[in-house]
Amino acid sequence: MIEIGLSHYMVLSAVLFSIGLYGVLSRRNAVGVLMSVELLLNSVNIALIAIGRYVGGAGATGQVFALFVITVAAAEASVALALLIAIYRDRGAVDVESATALQG
Amino acid sequence: MDLLALRELLPELILIATGLVVILVDLVTNDKRVLPIVSAVGVLLSIVFTVTGLSALLRSPFVVEVYSVPGAVSADALAYMFRLLLSASTLAVIGASSDYVQRRLIGARGEFYALLLFAAAAMMILTAATELITAYVALETSGIALYALSGFLRDRRSSEAGIKFLVLGGVSSAFLLYGMVILFGLTGTTSYAGIAPALHAAFRENALPISLAVVLIVAGFGFKLAAFPFQMWVPDVYEGAPTPVTMFLSVVSKAAGFGVALRIFHLALGAPPVALEWTYIFAALAALTMTLGNLAALRQHNIKRLMGYSSVAQAGYLMAALAVPNDTGTAAVTFFLISYAVTNLAAFAAIIALTEGLASEAISDLAGAAQRSPFLAFCFTIALLSLTGIPPTAGFFAKLTVFGVAVNQGLLWLVLVGVVNSVISAYYYMAIVKAMYVGSAKDERTIPAGLALTTVLVCTTALTVLLGIAPDAVVSAASTAAAWLP
Numbered sequence: 001m002i003e004i005g006l007s008h009y010m011v012l013s014a015v016l017f018s019i020g021l022y023g024v025l026s027r028r029n030a031v032g033v034l035m036s037v038e039l040l041l042n043s044v045n046i047a048l049i050a051i052g053r054y055v056g057g058a059g060a061t062g063q064v065f066a067l068f069v070i071t072v073a074a075a076e077a078s079v080a081l082a083l084l085i086a087i088y089r090d091r092g093a094v095d096v097e098s099a100t101a102l103q104g
Numbered sequence: 105m106d107l108l109a110l111r112e113l114l115p116e117l118i119l120i121a122t123g124l125v126v127i128l129v130d131l132v133t134n135d136k137r138v139l140p141i142v143s144a145v146g147v148l149l150s151i152v153f154t155v156t157g158l159s160a161l162l163r164s165p166f167v168v169e170v171y172s173v174p175g176a177v178s179a180d181a182l183a184y185m186f187r188l189l190l191s192a193s194t195l196a197v198i199g200a201s202s203d204y205v206q207r208r209l210i211g212a213r214g215e216f217y218a219l220l221l222f223a224a225a226a227m228m229i230l231t232a233a234t235e236l237i238t239a240y241v242a243l244e245t246s247g248i249a250l251y252a253l254s255g256f257l258r259d260r261r262s263s264e265a266g267i268k269f270l271v272l273g274g275v276s277s278a279f280l281l282y283g284m285v286i287l288f289g290l291t292g293t294t295s296y297a298g299i300a301p302a303l304h305a306a307f308r309e310n311a312l313p314i315s316l317a318v319v320l321i322v323a324g325f326g327f328k329l330a331a332f333p334f335q336m337w338v339p340d341v342y343e344g345a346p347t348p349v350t351m352f353l354s355v356v357s358k359a360a361g362f363g364v365a366l367r368i369f370h371l372a373l374g375a376p377p378v379a380l381e382w383t384y385i386f387a388a389l390a391a392l393t394m395t396l397g398n399l400a401a402l403r404q405h406n407i408k409r410l411m412g413y414s415s416v417a418q419a420g421y422l423m424a425a426l427a428v429p430n431d432t433g434t435a436a437v438t439f440f441l442i443s444y445a446v447t448n449l450a451a452f453a454a455i456i457a458l459t460e461g462l463a464s465e466a467i468s469d470l471a472g473a474a475q476r477s478p479f480l481a482f483c484f485t486i487a488l489l490s491l492t493g494i495p496p497t498a499g500f501f502a503k504l505t506v507f508g509v510a511v512n513q514g515l516l517w518l519v520l521v522g523v524v525n526s527v528i529s530a531y532y533y534m535a536i537v538k539a540m541y542v543g544s545a546k547d548e549r550t551i552p553a554g555l556a557l558t559t560v561l562v563c564t565t566a567l568t569v570l571l572g573i574a575p576d577a578v579v580s581a582a583s584t585a586a587a588w589l590p
Binding site: 006010017020021024030033034037040041043044047048051055056057058061062064065068069072075076079080082083084086087090091099101102103 | 236237240241244245247248251252255258259260261263264265266267268270271274275278281282285286288289292293294339340343344
């Protein structure tokens with residue numbers, strides 16, 4: 001039986017972060033890009049809570065930090081969706097490849 | 105927690121309260137012209153408290169006692185100096201934008217000023233933060249307000265600027281956050297002062313994760329400071345956002361980014377073995393950033409987009425001073441930011457008047473602007489001379505200070521790159537001057553400029569010249585303040 005420790009959580013967090021980064025770079029639908037950004041933040045949350053649990057002397061700092069990250073992610077998502085609605089009304093699509101009004 | 109400690113956050117609390125008052129006033133009044141006045145009064149009140157605090161701190165010869173919100177926000181002279189820079193710049197942005205907002209942002213004027221004030225308050229907390237959680241939350245609070253502001257016109261270009269800014273800003277924050285979390289995991293603390301000695305002790309056995317954290321934090325800040333290779337959002341957002349928001353981004357947001365970078369890099373990551381890693385990265389990025397910014401600016405036709413690349417180039421000069429991890433570097437960054445702020449505020453006040461008056465953002469359409477509005481063109485020319493770095497303007501002294509500390513640090517090659525870049529930048533800055541003075545106007549009428557905008561333009565232009573002729577007082581204040589950062 002393998003003991004699950006800090007390093008396992010850190011690897012999980014790093015893998016999730018990489019998946020999120022791949023999603024940001026490869027998704028064509030802007031909603032998909034935003035979901036990938038959420039994945040990035042949640043991978044950080046896993047690392048934070050694991051550190052809070054396993055690293056001595058940190059107290060509840062890791063957990064509190066994670067709560068702040070969740071709050072910030074929620075606020076960011078609401079602004080993002082508002083912007084997407086504005087874009088959808090203008091173009092009828094939220095495809096990132098159609099975002100070509102600003103170039104040069 | 106001691107409630108009295110909150111009085112150290114009074115300048116920020118006043119701004120937040122003013123933002124809420126502006127929203128309420130917007131609901132009950134039909135005359136929206138009162139909104140910028142309410143906002144300006146709030147910011148002025150905040151400035152009064154900041155100046156009182158700063159002058160007391162600068163008079164005391166030693167770091168006697170720093171009151172602060174325990175473990176979260178510092179109240180040292182450098183924090184007050186940045187607060188003053190940020191709130192005074194916000195006041196200038198409010199003054200220069202009042203006519204633009206009245207005409208272009210119908211139905212959302214109260215929210216515009218409120219978001220501007222919230223962003224400014226968050227940035228003031230950001231530059232004074234002494235630990236990672238406060239810094240992260242303040243950074244994101246200002247960021248989210250700025251994403252919304254960038255998309256405020258709700259047309260095609262503005263919404264696109266908003267969403268591009270949000271996605272890239274979100275990803276960069278995630279990088280920064282991941283770096284912060286690794287630091288937290290290695291040291292068990294989020295306070296800058298606690299991280300530095302813990303990293304110093306752990307450097308031998310944990311060199312790899314520390315390097316990873318440094319690289320992630322540099323990448324995260326690279327986006328915020330508009331450094332190469334993370335500068336791609338800058339021209340798009342500067343072009344698409346409403347012009348007053350571009351003004352705010354290029355001055356206030358940039359100052360806040362460098363303010364927090366100073367604390368994190370010079371304080372938390374400032375201990376010798378760790379500092380060696382990022383100083384070389386920053387020196388290299390500084391050279392690449394200024395070169396790319398200046399070369400890309402050469403082929404721009406849109407004035408806002410050109411100012412975007414100009415802002416990237418100026419970030420390069422600033423990073424050259426950031427790469428000097430001692431108090432001379434901190435003082436040089438602070439002085440450069442102050443002169444850059446007055447210069448760019450003057451430039452953008454002129455740009456708002458010109459682009460609105462001419463209904464065009466193309467540089468070629470500036471032809472004959474000097475005949476129509478000689479004073480506007482004159483002030484804009486002074487600002488452009490200062491951005492190039494020609495005496496007797498603030499920009500000249502700022503560049504001299506930055507290059508001076510870089511040479512003392514042994515970065516002579518970087519200074520040579522910087523000087524060559526200044527020559528390149530003269531070409532596109534002077535092309536704007538040429539466009540304004542050579543060529544005749546199709547229309548003879550004076551370009552309209554409101555009273556508030558003209559006041560901002562006169563004050564910032566005067567300060568630009570004043571800082572170029574007599575910079576001593578500000579230079580010594582900056583070095584006194586920088587000495588407070590251990």
